[in-house]
Amino acid sequence: MIKIVLPDIPNLHQLEVYKQNGGYTAIKKALSQSPDDIIDQVKRSGLRGRGGAAFSTGLKWSFMPKTTDKPKYLCVNGDESEPGSFKDRQIFEYNPHQLIEGILISCYAIGAKTCYIYIRGEYHKWIKLMQNAIDDAYAAGLVGEAMKSTFNTDFYCDIYIHKGAGAYICGEESALMNSIEGKRGYPRVKPPFPAQNGLWGCPTTINNVETIANIPPIINNGWEWFASIGEPKHPGTILFGVSGHVNKPGVYELPTGTLLTDIIYNYAGGIPGNKKILCIIPGGSSMPPLRGDQIEGVKMDAESLKAAGSAIGTGGIMVMDEDTDLVKVLARIAHFYHHESCGQCTPCREGTGWLEKILKRIIAGKGSVSDLDLLITVANQIEGNTICALGEAAAWPVKYMVERFRDYFEQRVSKEINLEVANKVHSMRHSSITVEGIVH
Protein backbone atom coordinates (compact mmCIF):
# COMPACT_ATOMS: atom_id res chain seq x y z
CA MET A 1 0.00 0.00 0.00
CA ILE A 2 1.39 3.34 -1.01
CA LYS A 3 2.38 5.70 1.76
CA ILE A 4 3.44 9.24 1.00
CA VAL A 5 3.40 11.08 4.30
CA LEU A 6 4.03 8.36 6.87
CA PRO A 7 6.12 5.64 5.21
CA ASP A 8 7.04 2.62 7.33
CA ILE A 9 10.68 3.50 7.84
CA PRO A 10 12.07 3.13 11.37
CA ASN A 11 13.56 6.31 12.92
CA LEU A 12 12.62 8.44 9.96
CA HIS A 13 12.30 11.37 12.37
CA GLN A 14 16.10 11.46 12.57
CA LEU A 15 17.78 13.75 10.07
CA GLU A 16 20.34 11.14 9.01
CA VAL A 17 17.70 8.48 8.36
CA TYR A 18 15.55 10.97 6.47
CA LYS A 19 18.54 11.90 4.31
CA GLN A 20 19.46 8.26 3.66
CA ASN A 21 15.95 7.81 2.29
CA GLY A 22 16.22 10.62 -0.22
CA GLY A 23 15.50 13.45 2.17
CA TYR A 24 16.36 17.05 1.17
CA THR A 25 16.83 16.13 -2.49
CA ALA A 26 13.43 17.55 -3.46
CA ILE A 27 14.44 21.02 -2.26
CA LYS A 28 17.60 20.78 -4.38
CA LYS A 29 15.53 19.82 -7.38
CA ALA A 30 13.02 22.60 -6.67
CA LEU A 31 15.73 25.25 -6.39
CA SER A 32 16.95 24.37 -9.89
CA GLN A 33 13.54 25.35 -11.29
CA SER A 34 11.58 28.59 -11.21
CA PRO A 35 9.00 29.27 -8.45
CA ASP A 36 6.28 29.41 -11.10
CA ASP A 37 7.29 25.94 -12.33
CA ILE A 38 6.87 24.60 -8.81
CA ILE A 39 3.44 26.19 -8.42
CA ASP A 40 2.47 24.74 -11.80
CA GLN A 41 3.52 21.22 -10.78
CA VAL A 42 1.64 21.41 -7.50
CA LYS A 43 -1.43 22.63 -9.39
CA ARG A 44 -1.22 19.80 -11.92
CA SER A 45 -0.64 17.21 -9.19
CA GLY A 46 -4.19 17.91 -8.04
CA LEU A 47 -3.12 18.23 -4.39
CA ARG A 48 -5.99 19.60 -2.31
CA GLY A 49 -5.70 20.97 1.22
CA ARG A 50 -5.93 18.48 4.07
CA GLY A 51 -7.05 21.09 6.62
CA GLY A 52 -10.76 20.82 5.97
CA ALA A 53 -11.89 22.61 2.82
CA ALA A 54 -9.95 20.50 0.25
CA PHE A 55 -9.02 23.58 -1.77
CA SER A 56 -6.43 23.25 -4.55
CA THR A 57 -3.04 23.97 -3.03
CA GLY A 58 -1.37 25.10 -6.25
CA LEU A 59 -4.24 27.46 -7.01
CA LYS A 60 -4.02 28.93 -3.50
CA TRP A 61 -0.30 29.53 -3.99
CA SER A 62 -0.92 31.23 -7.32
CA PHE A 63 -2.97 33.93 -5.53
CA MET A 64 0.21 35.23 -3.88
CA PRO A 65 1.24 38.50 -5.57
CA LYS A 66 4.38 38.22 -7.70
CA THR A 67 5.42 41.82 -7.39
CA THR A 68 5.29 43.39 -3.97
CA ASP A 69 7.80 45.12 -1.74
CA LYS A 70 6.21 43.62 1.34
CA PRO A 71 7.59 40.46 2.95
CA LYS A 72 5.53 37.32 2.32
CA TYR A 73 4.69 34.64 4.84
CA LEU A 74 3.78 30.98 5.00
CA CYS A 75 1.75 29.76 7.99
CA VAL A 76 1.57 26.03 8.53
CA ASN A 77 -1.57 25.12 10.39
CA GLY A 78 -0.92 22.54 13.10
CA ASP A 79 -3.66 23.70 15.43
CA GLU A 80 -5.35 20.30 15.03
CA SER A 81 -8.25 20.93 17.40
CA GLU A 82 -11.13 19.54 15.35
CA PRO A 83 -12.71 16.78 17.48
CA GLY A 84 -11.88 13.47 15.81
CA SER A 85 -8.59 14.72 14.26
CA PHE A 86 -5.26 13.45 15.49
CA LYS A 87 -3.12 13.09 12.38
CA ASP A 88 -0.81 16.12 12.21
CA ARG A 89 0.81 15.05 15.46
CA GLN A 90 1.91 11.86 13.69
CA ILE A 91 3.85 13.97 11.21
CA PHE A 92 5.49 16.01 13.99
CA GLU A 93 6.51 12.76 15.66
CA TYR A 94 7.38 10.42 12.80
CA ASN A 95 8.27 12.54 9.78
CA PRO A 96 9.12 16.11 10.84
CA HIS A 97 11.84 16.59 8.21
CA GLN A 98 9.45 15.95 5.35
CA LEU A 99 7.36 18.80 6.76
CA ILE A 100 10.46 21.02 6.99
CA GLU A 101 11.49 20.18 3.45
CA GLY A 102 7.93 20.81 2.29
CA ILE A 103 8.05 24.21 3.98
CA LEU A 104 11.29 25.14 2.23
CA ILE A 105 9.86 24.24 -1.18
CA SER A 106 6.56 26.01 -0.47
CA CYS A 107 8.32 29.16 0.71
CA TYR A 108 10.49 29.14 -2.40
CA ALA A 109 7.41 28.76 -4.60
CA ILE A 110 5.44 31.62 -3.04
CA GLY A 111 8.44 33.81 -2.29
CA ALA A 112 8.26 33.72 1.50
CA LYS A 113 11.32 34.07 3.70
CA THR A 114 9.58 33.26 6.98
CA CYS A 115 7.34 30.39 7.98
CA TYR A 116 5.43 30.03 11.24
CA ILE A 117 4.21 26.60 12.23
CA TYR A 118 1.23 27.15 14.50
CA ILE A 119 0.95 24.21 16.91
CA ARG A 120 -1.76 23.86 19.54
CA GLY A 121 -0.47 24.57 23.05
CA GLU A 122 -1.53 21.20 24.47
CA TYR A 123 0.94 19.47 22.11
CA HIS A 124 3.93 20.25 24.38
CA LYS A 125 5.55 16.96 23.50
CA TRP A 126 5.06 17.33 19.76
CA ILE A 127 6.23 20.95 19.83
CA LYS A 128 9.48 19.73 21.38
CA LEU A 129 9.85 16.95 18.80
CA MET A 130 9.21 19.38 15.95
CA GLN A 131 11.58 21.98 17.43
CA ASN A 132 14.31 19.33 17.76
CA ALA A 133 13.98 18.52 14.07
CA ILE A 134 14.08 22.22 13.15
CA ASP A 135 17.19 22.71 15.31
CA ASP A 136 18.88 19.74 13.63
CA ALA A 137 18.02 21.12 10.19
CA TYR A 138 19.45 24.53 11.14
CA ALA A 139 22.60 22.92 12.52
CA ALA A 140 23.04 21.04 9.25
CA GLY A 141 22.70 24.27 7.25
CA LEU A 142 19.44 23.16 5.63
CA VAL A 143 17.33 26.05 6.95
CA GLY A 144 18.04 29.76 7.44
CA GLU A 145 20.81 31.88 5.89
CA ALA A 146 23.16 28.90 5.81
CA MET A 147 21.05 27.19 3.17
CA LYS A 148 22.38 29.72 0.67
CA SER A 149 25.79 28.08 0.68
CA THR A 150 24.50 24.57 1.30
CA PHE A 151 22.34 24.68 -1.81
CA ASN A 152 24.34 27.31 -3.68
CA THR A 153 21.39 29.65 -4.13
CA ASP A 154 20.10 33.12 -3.24
CA PHE A 155 17.03 31.77 -1.54
CA TYR A 156 16.74 31.14 2.17
CA CYS A 157 13.97 30.93 4.71
CA ASP A 158 13.50 30.73 8.47
CA ILE A 159 11.10 28.46 10.30
CA TYR A 160 9.61 29.21 13.72
CA ILE A 161 7.04 27.46 15.87
CA HIS A 162 4.25 29.55 17.34
CA LYS A 163 2.61 27.82 20.29
CA GLY A 164 -1.15 28.18 20.70
CA ALA A 165 -2.84 28.28 24.09
CA GLY A 166 -6.10 26.40 23.93
CA ALA A 167 -8.59 27.92 21.49
CA TYR A 168 -10.12 25.82 18.70
CA ILE A 169 -10.93 28.93 16.70
CA CYS A 170 -7.22 29.62 16.16
CA GLY A 171 -7.29 26.83 13.56
CA GLU A 172 -9.36 29.16 11.37
CA GLU A 173 -6.77 30.77 9.14
CA SER A 174 -7.45 34.44 9.89
CA ALA A 175 -7.82 33.80 13.64
CA LEU A 176 -4.51 31.96 13.43
CA MET A 177 -2.84 35.04 11.96
CA ASN A 178 -4.27 37.29 14.68
CA SER A 179 -2.99 34.84 17.26
CA ILE A 180 0.51 34.99 15.75
CA GLU A 181 0.28 38.77 15.88
CA GLY A 182 -0.20 38.51 19.64
CA LYS A 183 -3.90 39.26 19.69
CA ARG A 184 -7.10 37.43 20.55
CA GLY A 185 -7.84 34.75 17.99
CA TYR A 186 -10.69 36.57 16.29
CA PRO A 187 -11.40 35.56 12.68
CA ARG A 188 -11.20 38.44 10.22
CA VAL A 189 -13.83 39.49 7.72
CA LYS A 190 -12.97 38.28 4.20
CA PRO A 191 -12.20 39.77 1.73
CA PRO A 192 -9.44 40.86 1.88
CA PHE A 193 -8.02 37.35 1.63
CA PRO A 194 -4.72 36.37 3.27
CA ALA A 195 -2.85 36.32 -0.04
CA GLN A 196 -3.49 40.07 -0.28
CA ASN A 197 -3.68 41.06 3.36
CA GLY A 198 -2.46 38.46 5.82
CA LEU A 199 0.06 38.48 8.66
CA TRP A 200 0.86 42.10 9.56
CA GLY A 201 -0.99 43.15 6.42
CA CYS A 202 1.43 41.23 4.18
CA PRO A 203 0.71 38.51 1.59
CA THR A 204 0.30 35.20 3.42
CA THR A 205 -0.50 31.60 2.56
CA ILE A 206 -1.94 29.21 5.16
CA ASN A 207 -1.73 25.46 4.63
CA ASN A 208 -2.31 22.44 6.80
CA VAL A 209 0.65 20.36 8.07
CA GLU A 210 -0.34 17.27 6.06
CA THR A 211 -0.77 19.36 2.90
CA ILE A 212 2.78 20.69 3.12
CA ALA A 213 4.22 17.28 4.00
CA ASN A 214 2.96 16.04 0.61
CA ILE A 215 5.07 18.55 -1.33
CA PRO A 216 8.55 16.91 -1.36
CA PRO A 217 7.36 13.59 -2.87
CA ILE A 218 5.37 15.52 -5.52
CA ILE A 219 8.52 17.39 -6.57
CA ASN A 220 10.70 14.28 -6.43
CA ASN A 221 8.38 11.86 -8.20
CA GLY A 222 6.59 14.29 -10.48
CA TRP A 223 3.02 15.57 -10.54
CA GLU A 224 1.90 12.78 -12.89
CA TRP A 225 2.83 10.21 -10.27
CA PHE A 226 0.83 11.97 -7.56
CA ALA A 227 -2.14 12.64 -9.81
CA SER A 228 -2.41 8.91 -10.58
CA ILE A 229 -2.91 7.88 -6.93
CA GLY A 230 -6.44 7.48 -5.59
CA GLU A 231 -9.37 9.46 -6.95
CA PRO A 232 -8.47 11.62 -9.98
CA LYS A 233 -10.37 14.66 -8.68
CA HIS A 234 -8.84 14.45 -5.23
CA PRO A 235 -5.63 12.46 -5.62
CA GLY A 236 -3.05 11.23 -3.16
CA THR A 237 -3.41 9.64 0.22
CA ILE A 238 -5.12 10.93 3.35
CA LEU A 239 -4.22 10.26 6.96
CA PHE A 240 -7.57 8.93 8.13
CA GLY A 241 -8.00 9.07 11.90
CA VAL A 242 -10.53 6.49 13.03
CA SER A 243 -11.98 6.82 16.53
CA GLY A 244 -14.98 5.83 18.62
CA HIS A 245 -16.53 2.37 18.48
CA VAL A 246 -13.97 0.44 16.44
CA ASN A 247 -11.66 -2.38 17.49
CA LYS A 248 -8.48 -0.73 16.23
CA PRO A 249 -8.72 3.05 16.41
CA GLY A 250 -5.78 4.92 14.93
CA VAL A 251 -4.37 6.80 11.95
CA TYR A 252 -4.38 4.96 8.60
CA GLU A 253 -2.74 6.45 5.54
CA LEU A 254 -4.77 5.29 2.55
CA PRO A 255 -5.41 6.47 -1.01
CA THR A 256 -8.34 8.81 -1.49
CA GLY A 257 -11.36 6.96 -2.71
CA THR A 258 -10.90 4.06 -0.29
CA LEU A 259 -14.31 2.77 0.79
CA LEU A 260 -15.46 4.05 4.16
CA THR A 261 -16.62 0.54 5.05
CA ASP A 262 -13.20 -0.82 4.06
CA ILE A 263 -11.51 1.60 6.46
CA ILE A 264 -13.85 0.71 9.30
CA TYR A 265 -14.09 -3.04 8.86
CA ASN A 266 -10.71 -3.99 7.39
CA TYR A 267 -8.27 -1.42 8.73
CA ALA A 268 -9.91 -0.35 11.97
CA GLY A 269 -10.98 -3.91 12.78
CA GLY A 270 -14.75 -3.47 12.75
CA ILE A 271 -17.14 -2.69 15.58
CA PRO A 272 -16.66 -4.24 19.04
CA GLY A 273 -19.18 -6.99 19.70
CA ASN A 274 -20.09 -6.97 16.00
CA LYS A 275 -22.67 -4.33 16.72
CA LYS A 276 -24.32 -2.31 13.97
CA ILE A 277 -23.24 1.24 13.13
CA LEU A 278 -25.83 3.82 14.12
CA CYS A 279 -24.01 6.95 12.97
CA ILE A 280 -20.74 8.05 11.43
CA ILE A 281 -19.14 11.47 11.16
CA PRO A 282 -16.64 11.06 8.32
CA GLY A 283 -14.48 14.18 8.55
CA GLY A 284 -14.25 15.53 12.10
CA SER A 285 -17.12 16.79 14.24
CA SER A 286 -17.91 19.82 12.04
CA MET A 287 -19.09 17.68 9.14
CA PRO A 288 -22.63 16.37 8.52
CA PRO A 289 -23.22 13.00 10.26
CA LEU A 290 -24.32 10.01 8.18
CA ARG A 291 -26.69 7.21 9.20
CA GLY A 292 -25.22 3.71 9.41
CA ASP A 293 -27.34 2.70 6.39
CA GLN A 294 -25.98 5.57 4.30
CA ILE A 295 -22.36 4.45 4.16
CA GLU A 296 -22.46 1.41 1.88
CA GLY A 297 -20.32 2.13 -1.18
CA VAL A 298 -19.28 5.59 -0.01
CA LYS A 299 -15.74 6.47 -1.03
CA MET A 300 -13.50 8.71 1.05
CA ASP A 301 -12.71 11.71 -1.11
CA ALA A 302 -14.14 15.21 -1.34
CA GLU A 303 -16.46 14.62 -4.31
CA SER A 304 -17.81 11.23 -3.22
CA LEU A 305 -18.55 12.42 0.30
CA LYS A 306 -20.27 15.50 -1.00
CA ALA A 307 -22.49 13.29 -3.11
CA ALA A 308 -23.19 11.15 -0.05
CA GLY A 309 -24.31 14.21 1.91
CA SER A 310 -21.27 14.97 4.01
CA ALA A 311 -17.72 16.28 3.56
CA ILE A 312 -14.15 15.02 3.84
CA GLY A 313 -13.09 17.67 6.39
CA THR A 314 -9.94 16.54 8.17
CA GLY A 315 -10.55 12.84 7.50
CA GLY A 316 -11.35 12.18 11.15
CA ILE A 317 -13.85 9.29 11.11
CA MET A 318 -15.96 9.03 14.26
CA VAL A 319 -17.89 5.77 14.57
CA MET A 320 -20.91 5.25 16.84
CA ASP A 321 -22.49 1.84 17.40
CA GLU A 322 -26.21 1.04 17.75
CA ASP A 323 -26.20 1.55 21.53
CA THR A 324 -24.95 5.13 21.37
CA ASP A 325 -27.11 7.88 22.85
CA LEU A 326 -27.15 10.27 19.90
CA VAL A 327 -28.90 13.05 21.81
CA LYS A 328 -26.03 13.08 24.28
CA VAL A 329 -23.49 13.01 21.47
CA LEU A 330 -25.16 15.93 19.71
CA ALA A 331 -25.45 17.89 22.96
CA ARG A 332 -21.73 17.33 23.54
CA ILE A 333 -20.96 18.56 20.04
CA ALA A 334 -23.19 21.62 20.57
CA HIS A 335 -21.43 22.32 23.86
CA PHE A 336 -18.09 22.28 22.06
CA TYR A 337 -19.07 24.88 19.47
CA HIS A 338 -20.73 27.08 22.06
CA HIS A 339 -17.57 26.93 24.17
CA GLU A 340 -15.33 27.66 21.20
CA SER A 341 -17.37 30.43 19.54
CA CYS A 342 -15.21 33.53 19.69
CA GLY A 343 -18.28 35.66 20.28
CA GLN A 344 -17.86 38.22 17.50
CA CYS A 345 -21.04 37.39 15.54
CA THR A 346 -24.42 37.31 17.24
CA PRO A 347 -25.87 34.34 15.30
CA CYS A 348 -22.91 32.17 16.29
CA ARG A 349 -22.44 33.43 19.85
CA GLU A 350 -26.13 33.23 20.77
CA GLY A 351 -27.21 30.45 18.42
CA THR A 352 -24.63 27.95 19.64
CA GLY A 353 -25.88 28.59 23.19
CA TRP A 354 -29.46 27.98 22.12
CA LEU A 355 -28.56 24.73 20.39
CA GLU A 356 -26.85 23.47 23.49
CA LYS A 357 -29.63 24.59 25.79
CA ILE A 358 -32.37 22.97 23.72
CA LEU A 359 -30.43 19.69 23.45
CA LYS A 360 -29.82 19.64 27.20
CA ARG A 361 -33.53 20.15 27.71
CA ILE A 362 -34.23 17.12 25.53
CA ILE A 363 -31.75 15.03 27.53
CA ALA A 364 -33.51 16.13 30.72
CA GLY A 365 -36.75 14.68 29.30
CA LYS A 366 -38.36 18.08 28.90
CA GLY A 367 -38.17 18.42 25.14
CA SER A 368 -41.08 18.42 22.76
CA VAL A 369 -41.41 17.87 19.00
CA SER A 370 -41.35 21.61 18.44
CA ASP A 371 -37.82 21.59 19.82
CA LEU A 372 -36.64 19.49 16.89
CA ASP A 373 -37.90 22.08 14.42
CA LEU A 374 -36.50 24.82 16.59
CA LEU A 375 -33.05 23.19 16.47
CA ILE A 376 -33.16 23.21 12.68
CA THR A 377 -34.43 26.79 12.56
CA VAL A 378 -31.67 28.01 14.84
CA ALA A 379 -29.04 26.06 12.88
CA ASN A 380 -30.31 27.56 9.63
CA GLN A 381 -30.13 31.04 11.07
CA ILE A 382 -26.49 30.56 12.06
CA GLU A 383 -25.43 29.05 8.74
CA GLY A 384 -24.25 31.64 6.24
CA ASN A 385 -24.68 34.56 8.64
CA THR A 386 -21.30 34.65 10.31
CA ILE A 387 -17.76 35.93 9.80
CA CYS A 388 -16.15 32.51 9.76
CA ALA A 389 -17.02 28.89 9.05
CA LEU A 390 -17.36 27.97 12.73
CA GLY A 391 -20.97 28.98 12.15
CA GLU A 392 -21.43 26.18 9.62
CA ALA A 393 -19.40 23.82 11.78
CA ALA A 394 -21.85 24.37 14.62
CA ALA A 395 -24.96 24.26 12.44
CA TRP A 396 -24.28 21.23 10.24
CA PRO A 397 -24.01 18.47 12.85
CA VAL A 398 -27.24 19.64 14.49
CA LYS A 399 -29.18 20.18 11.31
CA TYR A 400 -28.19 16.93 9.62
CA MET A 401 -28.29 14.77 12.73
CA VAL A 402 -31.82 15.88 13.58
CA GLU A 403 -32.98 15.56 9.96
CA ARG A 404 -31.38 12.18 9.33
CA PHE A 405 -32.38 10.69 12.68
CA ARG A 406 -35.79 12.32 12.96
CA ASP A 407 -37.49 9.13 14.23
CA TYR A 408 -34.79 8.58 16.78
CA PHE A 409 -35.07 12.12 18.09
CA GLU A 410 -38.88 12.05 18.07
CA GLN A 411 -38.79 9.05 20.35
CA ARG A 412 -36.85 11.12 22.86
CA VAL A 413 -39.26 14.03 23.02
CA SER A 414 -42.88 14.48 23.94
CA LYS A 415 -45.38 14.66 21.09
CA GLU A 416 -47.15 17.46 22.93
CA ILE A 417 -45.87 20.93 22.42
CA ASN A 418 -44.96 22.22 25.82
CA LEU A 419 -46.35 25.74 25.71
CA GLU A 420 -44.55 26.90 28.79
CA VAL A 421 -41.25 25.88 27.28
CA ALA A 422 -42.15 27.18 23.84
CA ASN A 423 -42.90 30.58 25.34
CA LYS A 424 -39.69 30.51 27.28
CA VAL A 425 -37.78 29.78 24.12
CA HIS A 426 -39.44 32.70 22.46
CA SER A 427 -38.51 35.01 25.30
CA MET A 428 -34.89 33.83 25.24
CA ARG A 429 -34.39 36.40 22.55
CA HIS A 430 -34.51 39.11 25.15
CA SER A 431 -32.11 37.80 27.70
CA SER A 432 -28.63 36.50 27.43
CA ILE A 433 -28.67 32.81 28.17
CA THR A 434 -26.48 31.34 30.81
CA VAL A 435 -25.90 27.66 30.53
CA GLU A 436 -24.51 26.01 33.61
CA GLY A 437 -20.97 24.83 33.47
CA ILE A 438 -19.97 26.88 30.45
CA VAL A 439 -16.92 29.01 30.98
CA HIS A 440 -15.66 31.22 28.23
Added chain:
Amino acid sequence: MEFNFTPENLERINAEIKKYPKKQSAVMAALYIAQEQNGYITNEIMVKIAELLDMHPHDVLSVVTFYTMYFQKPMGKYHIQVCTNVSCMLRGAYDIWNQLKEKLKIDNLEVTPDGKFSLEEVECMGSCGTAPMFAINEDYYENLTKEKVEEIINSLN
Protein backbone atom coordinates in the same frame (compact mmCIF):
# COMPACT_ATOMS: atom_id res chain seq x y z
CA MET B 1 4.53 40.26 46.23
CA GLU B 2 6.77 41.72 43.60
CA PHE B 3 7.23 39.78 40.41
CA ASN B 4 10.38 39.92 38.36
CA PHE B 5 11.33 37.64 35.51
CA THR B 6 14.49 35.66 36.24
CA PRO B 7 17.39 36.71 34.00
CA GLU B 8 17.16 33.38 32.15
CA ASN B 9 13.48 33.90 31.51
CA LEU B 10 14.07 37.46 30.31
CA GLU B 11 16.53 36.01 27.86
CA ARG B 12 13.99 33.44 26.71
CA ILE B 13 11.47 36.22 26.11
CA ASN B 14 14.04 38.18 24.12
CA ALA B 15 14.69 35.12 21.99
CA GLU B 16 10.94 34.88 21.32
CA ILE B 17 10.77 38.56 20.34
CA LYS B 18 13.44 37.92 17.69
CA LYS B 19 11.17 35.48 15.85
CA TYR B 20 8.77 38.22 14.81
CA PRO B 21 8.84 41.65 13.13
CA LYS B 22 6.67 43.04 15.97
CA LYS B 23 7.29 42.56 19.68
CA GLN B 24 3.63 41.97 20.51
CA SER B 25 3.76 38.56 18.83
CA ALA B 26 5.84 37.30 21.74
CA VAL B 27 3.00 37.89 24.20
CA MET B 28 1.72 34.30 24.19
CA ALA B 29 5.20 32.91 24.78
CA ALA B 30 5.93 35.51 27.48
CA LEU B 31 2.72 34.54 29.27
CA TYR B 32 3.71 30.87 29.16
CA ILE B 33 7.11 31.73 30.60
CA ALA B 34 5.53 33.86 33.33
CA GLN B 35 3.07 31.10 34.19
CA GLU B 36 5.91 28.61 34.40
CA GLN B 37 7.76 30.88 36.83
CA ASN B 38 4.81 32.06 38.92
CA GLY B 39 2.18 29.35 38.52
CA TYR B 40 -0.47 31.78 37.28
CA ILE B 41 -0.86 35.21 35.69
CA THR B 42 -1.30 38.25 37.95
CA ASN B 43 -2.11 41.85 37.03
CA GLU B 44 1.44 42.76 37.92
CA ILE B 45 2.76 40.20 35.45
CA MET B 46 0.53 41.59 32.72
CA VAL B 47 1.88 45.09 33.36
CA LYS B 48 5.46 43.78 33.23
CA ILE B 49 4.85 41.95 29.97
CA ALA B 50 3.13 45.01 28.52
CA GLU B 51 6.23 47.09 29.29
CA LEU B 52 8.53 44.51 27.75
CA LEU B 53 6.51 44.24 24.55
CA ASP B 54 5.39 47.85 24.07
CA MET B 55 1.77 46.90 24.60
CA HIS B 56 -1.07 48.33 26.63
CA PRO B 57 -1.77 46.15 29.69
CA HIS B 58 -5.39 45.84 28.55
CA ASP B 59 -4.21 44.13 25.38
CA VAL B 60 -2.24 41.63 27.44
CA LEU B 61 -5.32 41.01 29.57
CA SER B 62 -7.43 40.47 26.48
CA VAL B 63 -5.04 37.74 25.36
CA VAL B 64 -4.96 36.12 28.82
CA THR B 65 -8.75 35.91 28.99
CA PHE B 66 -9.17 34.61 25.42
CA TYR B 67 -7.02 31.49 25.70
CA THR B 68 -7.91 28.68 28.10
CA MET B 69 -4.35 27.67 28.96
CA TYR B 70 -3.52 30.79 30.97
CA PHE B 71 -4.69 30.82 34.60
CA GLN B 72 -5.45 33.84 36.71
CA LYS B 73 -5.48 31.84 39.93
CA PRO B 74 -3.12 29.17 41.25
CA MET B 75 -3.87 25.67 39.99
CA GLY B 76 -2.74 22.37 41.50
CA LYS B 77 0.81 21.07 41.36
CA TYR B 78 -0.72 18.45 39.09
CA HIS B 79 -3.24 19.98 36.75
CA ILE B 80 -5.35 17.22 35.24
CA GLN B 81 -7.14 17.91 31.97
CA VAL B 82 -9.73 15.33 31.03
CA CYS B 83 -11.07 15.28 27.48
CA THR B 84 -14.80 14.53 27.36
CA ASN B 85 -15.34 15.32 23.69
CA VAL B 86 -17.15 12.81 21.46
CA SER B 87 -14.44 10.25 20.61
CA CYS B 88 -13.39 10.09 24.26
CA MET B 89 -16.99 10.14 25.49
CA LEU B 90 -17.78 7.12 23.30
CA ARG B 91 -15.02 5.23 25.08
CA GLY B 92 -15.92 6.11 28.65
CA ALA B 93 -14.46 9.57 29.28
CA TYR B 94 -17.29 10.58 31.60
CA ASP B 95 -16.60 7.54 33.80
CA ILE B 96 -13.02 8.75 34.14
CA TRP B 97 -14.16 12.31 34.75
CA ASN B 98 -16.60 11.23 37.50
CA GLN B 99 -14.04 8.90 39.00
CA LEU B 100 -11.56 11.77 39.33
CA LYS B 101 -14.15 14.18 40.71
CA GLU B 102 -15.08 11.65 43.39
CA LYS B 103 -11.54 10.63 44.19
CA LEU B 104 -10.20 14.18 44.47
CA LYS B 105 -13.45 15.67 45.80
CA ILE B 106 -13.20 18.68 43.50
CA ASP B 107 -15.14 19.90 40.48
CA ASN B 108 -14.16 21.56 37.21
CA LEU B 109 -11.39 24.17 37.65
CA GLU B 110 -11.14 23.57 41.40
CA VAL B 111 -8.02 22.79 43.40
CA THR B 112 -7.66 20.30 46.27
CA PRO B 113 -7.14 22.03 49.67
CA ASP B 114 -3.51 20.84 49.81
CA GLY B 115 -2.87 22.43 46.40
CA LYS B 116 -1.77 19.13 44.93
CA PHE B 117 -4.40 18.52 42.27
CA SER B 118 -6.66 20.59 40.06
CA LEU B 119 -9.15 19.31 37.53
CA GLU B 120 -10.34 20.63 34.20
CA GLU B 121 -12.81 19.26 31.68
CA VAL B 122 -11.32 20.03 28.27
CA GLU B 123 -12.17 19.76 24.61
CA CYS B 124 -10.57 17.34 22.14
CA MET B 125 -6.83 17.03 22.83
CA GLY B 126 -5.94 15.21 19.60
CA SER B 127 -5.87 11.76 21.22
CA CYS B 128 -9.14 10.48 19.86
CA GLY B 129 -7.51 7.28 18.60
CA THR B 130 -6.14 6.48 22.05
CA ALA B 131 -9.24 7.48 24.01
CA PRO B 132 -10.08 7.98 26.78
CA MET B 133 -7.25 10.23 27.85
CA PHE B 134 -6.14 12.96 30.17
CA ALA B 135 -3.12 15.19 30.40
CA ILE B 136 -1.31 15.92 33.62
CA ASN B 137 0.62 19.16 33.23
CA GLU B 138 2.49 18.59 29.94
CA ASP B 139 2.14 14.81 29.63
CA TYR B 140 -0.57 12.79 27.90
CA TYR B 141 -1.93 9.57 29.43
CA GLU B 142 -3.88 7.56 26.88
CA ASN B 143 -6.03 4.42 26.59
CA LEU B 144 -7.12 4.97 30.19
CA THR B 145 -9.04 2.48 32.31
CA LYS B 146 -10.38 3.03 35.83
CA GLU B 147 -7.52 0.92 37.21
CA LYS B 148 -4.90 2.87 35.27
CA VAL B 149 -6.34 6.15 36.54
CA GLU B 150 -6.09 4.94 40.17
CA GLU B 151 -2.54 3.84 39.59
CA ILE B 152 -1.43 7.07 37.92
CA ILE B 153 -3.00 9.37 40.52
CA ASN B 154 -1.70 7.31 43.45
CA SER B 155 1.82 7.36 42.03
CA LEU B 156 2.05 11.16 42.11
CA ASN B 157 3.55 12.88 45.10
